[in-house]
Amino acid sequence: MSLYGTMRTGVSGMNAQSNRLSTVAENIANANTTGYKRASTEFSSMILPSGNGSYNSGGVQTEVRYSISQQGATTFTTSASDLAIDGGGFFIVEGANGQEYLTRAGSFVPDSEGNLVNASGFTLMGYEYEAGVDPTVVVNGFDGLTRVNLASDGLIAAGSTKGSMGANLPSGAPVGDVSTTSLVVYDSQGNTRILDFNYEKTGANAWTLEIVDRASGDALTVPPVTLAFNAAGELTTSPATVVANGALIVPPPATGAVVGSITIDFSKTTQLGYAFNADGGSIDGNAPSKVAGYQIDSDGIVYVKYENGKLDPRYRIALANVQSPDKLRPESGNVYSQGVDSGVIITGFAGSGGFGEILSGALESSNVDIAEELTAMIESQRNYTANSKVFQTGSELLEVLVNLKR
Structure with missing residues (x-):
């Protein structure tokens, strides 16, 4: 075993614990972020070839995983445009670049043009409603989707x-x-x-x-x-x-x-x-009659409500899912895009085909457990310190070896 190998192993351990502390910090920072999914660090060993008379110390590598399929707690609000999914599936939203993403963050509010936009600026997508007709389910695509818009049409007769x-x-x-x-x-x-x-x-x-x-x-x-x-x-x-x-x-x-x-x-x-x-x-x-508000039912149908009590169905909110949600690629703004190992995206509707129901006036909280994160923080701190001691010991032994020449 070389002293350099010992030091490299110590550095590998410190880097791994740094990654774990980074995920802990991210989780704690987003403990109150709607629809946020907890990140965790998985460790795996790196083994180097060794001879009969010597041992080459390897190291450790890390992989960050997200608990995307784990549903957070549901909290209820007073806004009808706040949406949560009770079960599987994701909302389909559109970014400023015109690209579609998946998200569980349903804190939507109408913007100046009447489009439903969440706190990160992504616009909710759906299909224009047609009585008795379900839009065609699309595999690996988002064809036919349009922005859900609740702009007032003034008086309607x-x-x-x-x-x-x-x-x-x-x-x-x-x-x-x-x-x-x-x-x-x-x-x-x-x-x-x-x-x-x-x-x-x-x-x-x-x-x-x-x-x-x-x-x-x-x-x-x-x-x-x-x-x-x-x-x-x-x-x-x-x-x-x-x-x-x-x-x-x-x-x-x-x-x-x-x-x-x-x-x-x-x-x-x-x-x-x-x-x-x-x-x-x-x-x-x-x-x-004037527009008095809007309602969204558990099937994702968006109704415009008039003063006379009439409900006019306008849109049906689309949901999407993949075979392996935990393999989706996280993007900025608490949204996800299709990953290499996530499987193809399939669109559908609430309450059918494995999709959950849509809850209006509710939000999905993050699935972060603060107590668990603080425990992981203490563990990582102790392990980081231990790995630094390995590095320090290797450095001291190397200094002793160099001093033998004197």
Whole structure:
């Protein structure tokens, strides 16, 4: 064994403990960083070839690992845009350079343009919402993603396009008897309009339905719809819908608004030995209303909330994962990029395919245990001191060897 080898081994040990102390310092510094994942230092020995009569001391090398797959504690907040993932997966965010990254840091707030941005300046990404349609899951790519934007659109009004009206028509009514009920609908500018539903008996098990705009007196069903019933009073008319075409109706006073074509479902209409009875009907559309806030559900669907209580789904937050999360490459800003050994990135949605649920009004804390870090700090300090003593001893012995010549 050479004295130089002893000193190199001591230096190797000191460098290894320095690396461990560095990870401890980083962990303690980020103990309160949202979504931070603890770093740890793993040691492995370096063995040098030795002869029968001599021993060559090797050394130690280190590798830094991150406990990315270990979930931190969940803390709840008062902000609906604070998000946490209860289970597997990562949020997909976009950096200032336009590149996508993965993160568990969900402290998002709207910026000046309405984009949801976290504390590190990364923008949350998702898909534009389309009812009944899930965006295609993408493997090893982020195609189709867009920034989640909650910018206010001011006053929003929606004209009615579909609704329903059910009623019981009295089977004992004489031919020519007319029963009427009404339904409030919305025109293209959000003004309310009243449509009268006039049911007239024309014969045994036969009625007609005429839908009339009360303000103008114009019929939206020309000719009236014929309703037929069987002996049990069940509606046999097919299809049980009618398109009330009011595209040319201009409500007084002349506002430029129109009542568009409305598809009415009347499949719940019956003819029984009971008095005329309407179920009240239903209709879509809404009067002008301002944006009052937003909501995010456990499936990651982002809704814009209006003052009238209407929820308008705008986006669906995308999640991503890899086969080996602990092998992701950490980047500045508490984000991760795909590593050589992490596996391919797969995108998906909360609550499916191994992805956890999204918690709104919550954040994931770091998974750092301060007590454990302080213990590791003391151990590293003692081990560093011991390795320095090995180096010091080798240096002193080398000095003795040099002094033999004197």
